[in-house]
Structures are given as C-alpha cells and as structure tokens.
Amino acid sequence: MSEPSVKITEIFYSLQGESNTVGLPTVFVRLTGCPLRCGYCDSEYAFYGGERMSLQQVLAKVASYRARYICVTGGEPMAQPGTPELLSRLCDEGYQVSLETSGAIALDNVDTRVVKVMDLKTPGSGESHRNLWQNLEHLSGRDQIKFVICSREDYDWARLKMDEHKLAERVADVLVSPSFGEIEPRDLADWVVDDNLPVRFQLQLHKLLWDDTPGH
Numbered sequence: 001m002s003e004p005s006v007k008i009t010e011i012f013y014s015l016q017g018e019s020n021t022v023g024l025p026t027v028f029v030r031l032t033g034c035p036l037r038c039g040y041c042d043s044e045y046a047f048y049g050g051e052r053m054s055l056q057q058v059l060a061k062v063a064s065y066r067a068r069y070i071c072v073t074g075g076e077p078m079a080q081p082g083t084p085e086l087l088s089r090l091c092d093e094g095y096q097v098s099l100e101t102s103g104a105i106a107l108d109n110v111d112t113r114v115v116k117v118m119d120l121k122t123p124g125s126g127e128s129h130r131n132l133w134q135n136l137e138h139l140s141g142r143d144q145i146k147f148v149i150c151s152r153e154d155y156d157w158a159r160l161k162m163d164e165h166k167l168a169e170r171v172a173d174v175l176v177s178p179s180f181g182e183i184e185p186r187d188l189a190d191w192v193v194d195d196n197l198p199v200r201f202q203l204q205l206h207k208l209l210w211d212d213t214p215g216h
C-alpha cells in the first residue's frame with residue numbers, strides 16, 4: 001500500500017494552551033478541514049486550503065522541534081483517513097501524543113496510546129446534534145472530555161450530561177472552558193465553585209499570552 005498522506009494547515013511549536021497538559025512545550029499538527037461549523041470556532045482558517053504532506057514529511061517536521069509532547073488538532077483531524085496511522089506513527093517515535101477532536105467521527109480506530117481530548121459540543125456551539133455518544137465507549141481513564149460553555153444554559157446542559165453519563169468517573173478530567181469572548185470566565189468559575197462540580201476549569205493560555213495569533 002502507498003504511504004498515506006494528510007492535508008496540513010500548520011505545524012508549530014508553542015505551549016499547550018488547553019487540556020490537562022496546559023503549559024507544557026508542545027508541537028501542534030493542525031489538519032485541514034472540518035465537517036462542523038461551531039459558532040465560536042477560533043480555527044476557521046483551517047477549514048480550507050492546506051498542504052498535502054506524506055506521513056514521513058510530517059514526522060520529519062515534528063522531529064525538527066525536538067519536543068516530547070505532540071498535539072494533533074485541526075480542523076477536525078478525524079475527518080481525514082490518514083489520521084489514525086499518523087497518530088500511531090507518532091506514538092511509535094516515542095512522543096506523548098494527544099488528539100483534539102469534536103468526537104463527531106468514530107474514535108474506535110484511534111491508537112490506545114493516544115490521549116483523546118473529546119469536545120462534547122454544547123447547544124451554544126450550534127453543533128450538539130453531531131455528538132456521537134457511542135464514542136464515550138472508546139474513552140479510557142487516560143482521556144479527557146471538554147465542554148466549551150457559551151452561556152448558563154450550556155453550563156446546566158453540561159452538568160446534566162455529566163450526571164446522565166457519569167462522565168467524571170470515565171475519564172481523567174472533565175474540562176470546562178469559557179467560549180472565548182462570549183461569557184465572563186469568572187461567571188463560569190463561580191458556577192463551578194458554587195456547585196462543587198468535579199471538573200477542571202481552564203482558560204486558553206495561548207490566547208492570554210499571544211492573543212489569537214495563528215501559529216501559537
């Protein structure tokens with residue numbers, strides 16, 4: 001079989017701004033294209049264009065940064081057929097690999113060495129009908145679930161889903177993140193504290209440090 005290829009928007013080195021490895025120097029591999037259209041999406045520039053690269057080329061570029069942590073994101077990385085093999089090849093090289101995904105595409109073929117960060121799309125995203133709830137079965141105690149919260153209604157919905165699906169017991173962390181610029185981060189923080197909710201509150205560190213500049 002010929003070497004698979006993937007369409008890439010950018011590969012860059014920065015500090016992990018999200019998830020439970022926040023602050024760790026990380027190489028980001030941003031794949032092009034996404035079948036969803038979340039109203040808040042900060043990565044619309046990855047919907048189109050990009051450059052087709054062989055897995056060899058991606059691995060060589062990643063290696064040039066001499067980093068330990070690799071985050072595969074997008075766009076929606078799982079929308080490309082070459083992604084599962086890319087993830088496995090990165091693991092084979094010894095990297096600590098994470099995958100940022102909407103979970104709207106089946107995750108059953110993702111290497112178990114990869115830490116999956118699955119975003120359950122809230123009503124406020126406009127894409128909650130795309131959540132594939134069966135994907136919860138493919139998450140382990142090393143994975144993470146994220147809710148991006150756009151309003152109090154989203155927060156109440158996330159709490160309900162946590163309860164219904166026993167989410168805090170399934171994964172390493174349930175993350176809640178304010179939709180950037182849409183709600184006051186402090187409101188979300190207060191709700192979490194008031195409810196003693198078993199989640200990890202997070203802000204997107206890279207936006208505090210570098211605004212919203214691509215490549216960070």
Ligand SMILES: C[S@@+](CC[C@H](N)C(=O)[O-])C[C@H]1O[C@@H](n2cnc3c(N)ncnc32)[C@H](O)[C@@H]1O
Pocket residue numbers: 034040041042043073074075076077100101102103118119146148177178179180204
């Ligand atoms: C750009 S997406 C790429 C991966 C995948 N498509 C997904 O949605 O998980 C990476 C993460 O950034 C989050 N994100 C995008 N725009 C955001 C915003 N304006 N505020 C907070 N988080 C945002 C997404 O919800 C997702 O968890």
Ligand SMILES: Nc1nc2[nH]cc(C(=O)O)c2c(=O)[nH]1
Pocket residue numbers: 014015016017018028043071073074100206216
């Ligand atoms: N620094 C930084 N950390 C990130 N973590 C997840 C990102 C993403 O866009 O998926 C991201 C990003 O774009 N930049």
Ligand code: SF4
Pocket residue numbers: 034035036037038041042043044074075076102
């Ligand atoms: S799924 Fe991810 S990349 Fe796609 S529109 Fe939503 S936030 Fe953006």
Ligand SMILES: [Mg+2]
Pocket residue numbers: 042043
């Ligand atoms: Mg981002």
